[in-house]
Amino acid sequence: MPEARSSLANMWREIQGSNDWKDLVNPLNALLREEVVRYGEFVTACYKAFDLDPSSKRYLNCKFGKKSMLTEVGMEGCGYEITKYIYATPDINIPTQSGTSRSRWIGFVAVSTDNEVRRLGRRDVLVSFRGTVTNTEWIANFMSSLMPARLDPHDPRLDVKVESGFLSLYTSDDSTCKFSQGSCREQLLSEVTRIIKKYKDEEVSITMAGHSMGSSLAILFGYDLAELGLNRLGWSREIPVTVYSFGGPRVGNSGFKERCEELKVKVLRVVNVNDPVTKLPGVFLNESSRIIGGKYEMPWSCLCYVHVGVELALDFFRVQNPACVHDLEAYIGLLRCPKIARVQKDGKVLLSKARKVLHTQKFDGWIWQDAARQVGCLVQSLGF
Template sequence: MAVHLPVPQPSSGLCAKPQQQRGNASTAAAAVATPPSTFAPQTTRLSAPTIALNIRHTTTPAAPPVVVMTERVAKKQNEETTATLASMWREIQGARDWAGLVEPLHPLLRAEIVRYGELVAATYKAFDLDACSKRYLNCKYGKARMLEAVGMAGAGYDVTRYIYAAPDIALPGAAGPCPSRWIGYVAVASDETARRLGRRDVVVSFRGTVTGSEWVANMMSSLEQARFDPADPRPDVKVESGFLSVYTSDDATCRFTYGSCRNQLLSEVTRLISKYKHEEMSITLAGHSMGSSLALLLGYDLAELGLNCDGCGDTVPITVYSFAGPRVGNTGFKNRCDELGVKVLRVVNVNDPITKLPGIFLNENFFGAGRLELPWSCACYTHVGVELALDFFKARDPACVHDLDAYIGLLKCPNKVAVVKNDGEHVLSKAMKFVLQHSFDTWRWQMAAIQVGELVQAIGL
């Protein structure tokens, strides 16, 4: 018997906070008829070549009736899907650590992962790698038309601010520290999207490593105290020094903005929380590779400072969607994120070496460092959150294992990952070619050698 969920009537305040307790979302989730899935039901590791199929077949009648999908029927089905997402958005955002949603992967969660992944992919499509352009290493388009220009006019978000960042690193031959470059954007859900999602969603989207200084920052794998809250510095909370440098360094010469990446983000996110404080809200931070590290640092920063509290005293949930993200901090950092309720869903390819860095040897699996309080625990890198493991590898193009489009393509069509293609070269291939075109002399190779042991171990050679 089909169970139809009632469509909640939006209040005059769009996603205004309800006066009475919300219904049990897990019951709503159980009532949704799960469509056929190509994901293996007993594991979260999805492998394109050997993926197990879980497809239900129905007997085809001898003379099947012709069903015309009228606009009225299509609208009704869309309303039922909308009602489902709006009623269980907290679970989709990790309120219960995605219990029962990852294994097997729930279709609503899969759709949301793809949606946020595409918002991250927009940062690559809009990033200008043309050395002859006046917007070189910045965004090609203005805020008002950026999403439309990259083919996402129907995304349902309004970009409110661009974010710029640069690590405090001086490359050989440069006059000073590297200038700030466009690294992402802040956007807020439109009224229509807010009604569909069941809340006003604030999204911060980060791209991954592209410039030479960013590659160098990735190699700075020493742990450093975060100290985001001056009143409570928490010396046990440590993060990778390179990511911290990108997040906190200030470039006074940047012509597009002022302040560090951190200051830009805290200012804009708190402004939006204040603007929509009378509505149900969520903060969603998404990034690829290095961008996922910045997303996690921002999520921890907001929660540690208590900036995710609206004017009514309620806590706005923070969710991080990490695509191909490396480790960011030590066990103390991981434990503090858990205490603060920062929810992290890590989408990783098991063949991607970047997801195993830094900390190939000193990590959560090193002699129980992630389970026991041992003397060396504070020096061990530890992943944060829940992992959704994919399994794909394209032998003729090793860069594919880290490519964001390949991640999204597998989630969309897990049985066709072998034919996932980009418009031209893979994004990572373009970025690596860009870096190699810039001569850093022997210094670049010396820095790369620091990580060669970890890379060899990660790739499994």
């Protein structure tokens, strides 16, 4: 798609959500589709590089070194260089999977190369997160109580509340981790701040991409960066902060959503309407239960979970195939085929064609997909 590539440098701000993707989502703009797929592939790389072999010395860490990782997973020449690996610690006091450290490799920070800068129209700082794999991460996902984020010590904003499990994963520390120091939050803030300072004289964007639980961490980090003002250079320059969320759950309440919007944190939610994870948490207390009659806000509205951002909705498969409804490869595989992976409209998409496409695609049968089957059991128990 040479025409789309040649125009990216000219309209990258719109593609990154400067106008909330107005007129780009429905119908899905070809250039935006290409960028969504591109960022999704970086998240896919996290899954491919995650070591799930219990006999390996790198078990539950990345299989490869930073310099070779993208090449090893088939992304050589992608135009980015990894600068740091990121680890997260579920603060769960139960017996964990084998190994002494509770920290798990969760993703990476990367920066676009000089050649890629010319194509993109700016220096892109990318943070990519995988989704849920380990037992403790699954438990963290279901710690669905809301609590104040309190990420800015000078302005705690008690009305801004997020899911306690995601917040714990983002802020907890593990002193026994031999690969990195500090919480997921501390690692990210330190590295991204360093990169911003390094390229302060260039046009820069900050992009987060994540699947499932990883999309929650991406949104939390985007909010954190903007709340602390770390994306602002002086009084006049503000670095755009964009999140590409794939199959992401709700993260916080309406106060969190409103604050993200005030801070101009742009979130594009790529959602399979049959994916149960996108309906959690807040199965009963969510956007639809906050307002009655279109204008009356209920007393419990502060306890309701609310999605952040603009939704790009797809419709493929049903709960009878739970391993696929939440599968990132299925998301990306359909988006690569614009005539079939269309934006969901009026609840109708040609499912038979979607199934046909997936039969012709070769998707990797990673172990993490077993977790998706657990999602299917959850859905059936909730009656979706």
